[in-house]
Amino acid sequence: MDWRFVKAFGIRVPMRYGIHGIDVSRHNDRINWQRVRQMEADGVRLQFVFIKATEGATLADKHFDKNWREAKKSALRRGAYHFYHPTRDPLKQASNFIRHVELSPGDFAPVVDFEVTNGQSDKTIIDGLRLWLETIEAHYHARPIIYTNGNLYRRYIKGNMDEYPLWIADYSNPHLRNYDADKLYLWQHNQSGWVQGIRGRVDFNVFVMDEDRLGDICL
Template sequence: MDWRYVRAFGIRLPMRYGIHGIDVSRHNDRINWKDVRQMEAEGVRLQFVFVKATEGATMSDKHFDKNWREAKKSNLRRGAYHFYHPTRDPIKQAKNFIRRVELSSGDFAPVVDFEVTNGQSDETIIEGLRLWLQTIEAHYNVRPIIYTNGNLYKRYIKGNLDDYPLWIADYSTKHLRAYDPDQLYLWQHSQNGWVKGIKGQVDFNVFVMDENRMQEICL
């Protein structure tokens, strides 16, 4: 892996990949999207952003509407994600997302952000996720993306939900051999980046497939 420290972003980037992006939520507060769009350093320009839309059965991110609109205006490919709670009704969670998020051609498929188990059984978690994914796919007519970390992937996703595109958060790894190469599209490799126009640290991601396969996870 060809890593290079890029001072403006404050982190090392895996330079073998050409498409870099970030994800944001209300934790990043108000964002100056003009600054984000204009930022370029050592040949790296941000090309996509995932924006938190909803959480659980009723919550929505207070900055979603503005971030969603501004991301489009900024010519960044955009995606929306839902933070999944295994203790909440998966259909209600899917409907919460559907109520808030209208997708256009070129946007990423919806993302389920799965990073807490809340003490639920394996069966409850896997079946709940499956219901969320199926409900979302039926509505938007595109296969949703699963975002998770390495431990949860091994325990719940692998062997159960292998048909879905994968976005993995893995900060320790120098390679991605632990994941299905046919399904791994996105890699969140750092939580500690810096971007002009955004307060605090930012998650950095890369698209790991051949660039011409981006369309497979978009509308």
């Protein structure tokens, strides 16, 4: 893996990949999208963004609507994600996302952000996640993407939801040999980058498949 420290981003970036992007939420406050789009350093340009839309059964990210609009205007490929709580009704969580997110052709498929277990049983977590995924797929006619970390992937996703595209958060590994290469599309490799136009630290991602496979995970 060819890693290079890119000073403008303040992090090491895996240069073997050609499509780089970020993800944001209300924690990043108000974003200047024109400046985000213009940023380029060491040949790396940001091409996509995932934006937090909803959480649980009732919460919506207060900056989502504006971020969603502005990301499209600045010609970044955009995706929306839902932060999943295993203690909440999966159907209500799916409805919450559907109520707030209208997708257009070219947008990424919906994403479930699965990073907390809230002390629930394996069965509750697996059954609930599957119900959310199936409900969302039926509505948008696109197979959702699962975002999670290595530990949760191994315990809950692997062997249970292998048909879904995977977006993995893994900051310690310089490689991706621990994951199914046929299903891994996105890698969040750092959570401490800097981007002009955005306050605070930003999560950095790369698309790890061949570039002509990008359409697999878009509407």
